[in-house]
Amino acid sequence: MNETAFAEPTGKRERTKVANRQAILVAARRVFAQLGYEAATVRDIIRGTDLASGTFYNYFRSKEEVFEALADDGARRFRPILRHAREHASSFDDYLLSAFVAYFRFIVEDHQPDGLPIDQRRPHVRMDIPEMMAVYQEVRQSLEDAIAHGDAPRVDADYLACACIGIAQEVGSAMLRRSPPDIDAAANFATGLILKGLEGAPRQG
Amino acid sequence: MNETAFAEPTGKRERTKVANRQAILVAARRVFAQLGYEAATVRDIIRGTDLASGTFYNYFRSKEEVFEALADDGARRFRPILRHAREHASSFDDYLLSAFVAYFRFIVEDHQPDGLPIDQRRPHVRMDIPEMMAVYQEVRQSLEDAIAHGDAPRVDADYLACACIGIAQEVGSAMLRRSPPDIDAAANFATGLILKGLEGAPRQG
DNA sequence: GCACAAGAATGACACGCCGTCAATTTCTAT
């Protein structure tokens, strides 16, 4: 019966479930972009699909949860990029630069007309989203590794990771306010600030 | 009639208006701290006073607006501290350090049991609040002055201000998660990062 | 003192959104 031993799109049941969930996510993304998070209602979202209001709650518990799912998807797309940057970087400097470039590219994409509302009401980085937490952990791990290998000085890795994220958020936000946004300039600024900031601090042998 | 030529608390009318507004703000602060912003309702707030539900709307247009008024008050308290730091600093380094210390002290105070809910759902710095915007402008102005006087290298003052704010937010947040929060350690970390980050960049004559 | 106008407080009410649930439809397996 199972044609493909471990594939997922089996019966019609499963297929429509996947399709419906996707439809809700797509509609939600558009509605959030148009109305903003606060003003958007669950009904607005479901009206963008051919489903009934009650059906929404078969897929998500609340408006909050769809938003998190969208943000989660974002973080999930971003993580492999970050990992790739780490594994292919020729140096710590190189890693930092490509990580910042990756993040800034990412938020520029998500800032498109159909993207999530990146405004002052919703912070870019939401540490309460599991996937986002994972991104933070990954950054922190990279920094700890760099410190252990002597590529970076021995500073508080937790604070440093937070500082990187803070810089990424705020400088990224400022970059988006400029037109056109210059990703390389912003990334160079951020990387330079951190790298110089670490110079002179004591290192591991 | 006016004993004090230019004082404000004149008739009973005016006095109760001021008192009611204050009562609402006090109750709101407590309710927000207890329930969090999302869960709190206007009714919860008004129940903390001896006023009727409709009266709330004589003073604020919405829950959002009371919150902003509270945050605004916070920023208004913070600004003179920042200015004092700038005017009394012996050097740029000194200014940065005292500014970070002031900010971290500030959020530690506001994180008390009856303080505003500082969590992941509400960013610390809300750039859409006029007073907060003023704080940002002030930071930026200080940095521009420092650059013009040759105390800081010639970098993008806007990005640098954003980076400072981002670092303050995220490192501050991380500091609050530790117990006990070490304000000086966090401030030293932040200051060191920025100062070293600026070393070596070209300066104004 | 008194009456009257302006201003503020009150709380009942209409509205809109949320999340649930019994009834119904759609799918799957035998």
Add this chain to the structure above:
DNA sequence: ATAGAAATTGACGGCGTGTCATTCTTGTGC
């Protein structure tokens, strides 16, 4: 073909919001 499981539907109860006609309070002119 049919029974049973799973998903969908939309009407409904509950709740929070913001308004508004009414009532109460304050300030003013006589």
